[in-house]
Amino acid sequence: MAVLEHITALALRRHQQGQRVALATVMTTWGSAPRPVGAQMLICEDGSFHGSVSGGCVEGAVILEATEALETGQCRRLRYGVADADAFAVGLACGGEIELVVEPVGLGQGMDPTLLERLAEAQAARQPVGVQLDLVNWQRDLISPQTDPSVFEAGGGRRGDIFTHIQSVPLRLVIVGAVHIAQYLAPMAQLAGYLVTIIDPRDSFASPARFDGYEVIVDWPEEALTRMSLDRRTALVTLTHDPKMDTPALQYAVASDAFYIGALGSTRTHAKRRQSMLDQGMSPEQFARIQGPVGLDIGSRSPAEIALSILAAITAKLRGKADG
Structure with missing residues (x-):
């Protein structure tokens, strides 16, 4: 592509x-x-x-x-x-x-x-x-x-x-985690008009064969994100399930102007994430910017359906149709 x-x-x-x-x-x-x-x-x-x-x-x-x-x-x-x-x-x-x-x-x-x-x-x-x-x-x-x-x-x-x-400034989606869901989310977002950037330090995940035609940054999120500006036309989602990658990315995102921030994980996982990040000094107001579980609740099961729900949630936020 x-x-x-x-x-x-x-x-x-x-x-x-x-x-x-x-x-x-x-x-x-x-x-x-x-x-x-x-x-x-x-x-x-x-x-x-x-x-x-x-x-x-x-x-x-x-x-x-x-x-x-x-x-x-x-x-x-x-x-x-x-x-x-x-x-x-x-x-x-x-x-x-x-x-x-x-x-x-x-x-x-x-x-x-x-x-x-x-x-x-x-x-x-x-x-x-x-x-x-x-x-x-x-x-x-x-x-x-x-x-x-x-x-x-x-x-x-x-x-x-x-x-x-x-x-206007082009829309941009930053995906942390070059996982299976990202392989569906990237083309969906691109078709919706987003410039897509994928961040993952793992060469085997962030390979050109898996993400041909997209900007892929093979680096840790805390390093990669400091080199870009998450402005009001940027959405960020974390998909790794790995706190070593997700947490630094989310900490950076909540301090930015990104219009949407989402994190993959169950309700239980998100509750644990909240406590951990509050313990690390994040305010409740900052954490409230993170949607978790990420995406609209449309009963998604497959990676493609989850990607669809994520893009739908981003669109709802962009167009002022999301709660909060």
Whole structure:
């Protein structure tokens, strides 16, 4: 399985390989539009496309528009919805409406490749960044939370003839323990949009053959985690059942900004873990951040089902549907 590339990085790579590419971005939505403001789709001259702007409803029409934009070098503003005469033809007859902008890269009115490079660099560094696009003269300005905090607080979208696209920090899942469950959880999380990192000091567990295409760190968790930042877009789960690996990872995680922390183990095991960690100086409030047993209670039995329950719990927390 290939390592997940987000749209910005993929667009830059394809452009650097000599392909003409265009980016389609959702600027505004009304009603039951299936994709949010900022959702993006990459269209390449070889006919391939990646990402989505409507979950499948209008992608065909957008690809045609992007193909023409690659020929002319002109950006395009598009609007699809139930009020349009071709609403049924493009498939957005559910009542929603979306407005898009299509930008060829390095052509005519399109985005300068150097700006795309800066966006990719910010994404790799896990730094939020934004672009303000003037829809009249097609000028673009890079913005940051430091220079324009109010814009980031308000979120992106179109206001008049100015479209602000906020490039958020990618979601990331850190899995401690290259065990059987991790072999199912990693691809599930990747398909859900997470960058996946697996940490395990055991070579036989953390082998490329078992986790091909994922970032695997062969080291003790307390060493590996000090080299990364567990920010508000990061979830961490421990799966080893071994306190020598799980406990240091959990101690590091509860002191971080990680939005979800989970630990594999039975209710009895979690109770013992709690007492042990409280004895080591962790506060009850900190320990309460750890979900254990990890995952939603869906009656899971197999490793794949347990992985599904874990991803469901992470999703519920991310979307504000979890208790606590």
